[in-house]
Amino acid sequence: MAPLLITGGAGFIGSHTVLVLLEAGHELVVLDNFANSSPLALDRVLELAPAGADQRLHVIDGDVRCAEDLDRAFAAAAAPITGVVHFAGRKAVRESVEQPLLYWDVNLGGTRSLADAMARHGCELVVFSSTATVYGEPEVFPLVETMPTPPVHPYAQTKLAAEQLLAAMVRSRGWRVAALRYFNPVGAHPSGRIGEDPDGIPNNLFPYITQVAAGRLERLRVFGDDYPTADGTGERDYLHVMDLAEAHAVALDYLLQRAEATQITLNLGTGRARSVLEVVQAFERATGIPIPYDVLPRRAGDVPKLEASVQAAAQLLGWQASRSLEQMCSDGWAWQRANPNGYR
Numbered sequence: 001m002a003p004l005l006i007t008g009g010a011g012f013i014g015s016h017t018v019l020v021l022l023e024a025g026h027e028l029v030v031l032d033n034f035a036n037s038s039p040l041a042l043d044r045v046l047e048l049a050p051a052g053a054d055q056r057l058h059v060i061d062g063d064v065r066c067a068e069d070l071d072r073a074f075a076a077a078a079a080p081i082t083g084v085v086h087f088a089g090r091k092a093v094r095e096s097v098e099q100p101l102l103y104w105d106v107n108l109g110g111t112r113s114l115a116d117a118m119a120r121h122g123c124e125l126v127v128f129s130s131t132a133t134v135y136g137e138p139e140v141f142p143l144v145e146t147m148p149t150p151p152v153h154p155y156a157q158t159k160l161a162a163e164q165l166l167a168a169m170v171r172s173r174g175w176r177v178a179a180l181r182y183f184n185p186v187g188a189h190p191s192g193r194i195g196e197d198p199d200g201i202p203n204n205l206f207p208y209i210t211q212v213a214a215g216r217l218e219r220l221r222v223f224g225d226d227y228p229t230a231d232g233t234g235e236r237d238y239l240h241v242m243d244l245a246e247a248h249a250v251a252l253d254y255l256l257q258r259a260e261a262t263q264i265t266l267n268l269g270t271g272r273a274r275s276v277l278e279v280v281q282a283f284e285r286a287t288g289i290p291i292p293y294d295v296l297p298r299r300a301g302d303v304p305k306l307e308a309s310v311q312a313a314a315q316l317l318g319w320q321a322s323r324s325l326e327q328m329c330s331d332g333w334a335w336q337r338a339n340p341n342g343y344r
């Protein structure tokens with residue numbers, strides 16, 4: 001199989017996807033500057049991967065904005081790289097409001113440099129990590145890919161701009177591009193060996209819950225119980241990171257099988273939004289550990305609800321999420337319990 005480049009392959013979603021792609025027999029080059037990850041994640045991936053997979057994994061410590069680092073990555077495998085999965089980027093909404101230049105630089109500038117390197121190296125196929133936040137503050141659900149995308153913060157704006165840059169390469173150069181709009185990936189590989197490793201106090205519900213369960217944080221903070229949702233708490237479409245990783249393998253196969261210019265934009269979620277309190281209860285059921293919580297006022301910038309229409313991914317790729325909310329909880333907990341300090 002022809003080699004693939006995985007930018008940001010040491011990160012949360014990247015490491016799980018690297019494992020799935022090694023299991024599928026691919027040769028991979030990972031380009032990561034470890035700005036938000038540890039090289040240990042890739043050592044753990046190799047422990048889980050089939051024997052001999054280390055021969056098919058090349059790791060380049062480098063920046064996706066840097067042409068020389070990209071050239072090193074494109075030259076790292078014996079054969080030319082035929083496709084890219086582009087995970088590298090910054091992903092914190094609040095940080096993007098405080099540091100917009102960083103987000104435009106890494107998320108859009110990084111995609112631009114990558115596209116430039118792809119053109120230099122004759123590679124015309126890319127699967128891109130986009131986000132459900134491109135839908136802004138929607139009020140109609142489920143969210144369909146053709147709905148308006150008025151992003152409201154720099155993180156979502158830079159992701160939408162990167163989608164548009166890649167769409168322009170489809171039109172002008174006949175590239176094959178999949179923009180995957182992830183909803184809320186959570187959980188971990190069931191082995192508990194790889195998982196999400198946030199720095200400091202987590203912004204997101206799942207790592208927060210697992211840290212309360214582990215006793216690292218005392219009580220969960222629930223931001224708002226007066227949203228126009230079933231129980232008043234915010235609702236999100238959580239999906240298991242292994243389902244998400246598998247979707248990348250399927251999207252790559254779809255693009256690799258096509259000869260003509262192709263542009264697909266797909267939501268990846270389960271199609272079912274769950275409230276904060278539903279997640280707390282599912283976690284308690286799955287692990288037997290009580291999660292005490294306090295309700296605080298709404299947090300600025302949070303939308304009441306996100307829920308994907310998952311029909312397009314099912315129709316085009318034949319992919320749908322299969323793992324339950326309880327599995328997301330028990331696998332996320334297995335990771336946190338075995339690695340209380342992440343990879344540190």
Ligand SMILES: NC(=O)c1ccc[n+]([C@@H]2O[C@H](COP(=O)([O-])OP(=O)(O)OC[C@H]3O[C@@H](n4cnc5c(N)ncnc54)[C@H](O)[C@@H]3O)[C@@H](O)[C@H]2O)c1
Nearest residue numbers: 008011012013033034035036037063064088089091129182
């Ligand atoms: N986790 C989510 O909830 C979520 C939701 C929607 C979209 N996404 C997108 O999916 C992608 C992966 O997310 P994740 O959760 O795995 O995040 P992550 O931070 O764990 O992974 C991103 C990886 O990219 C690397 N990286 C950052 N800047 C880089 C640079 N300049 N050059 C090279 N590598 C760089 C980081 O070190 C990290 O390994 C991101 O683009 C993110 O925006 C994530």
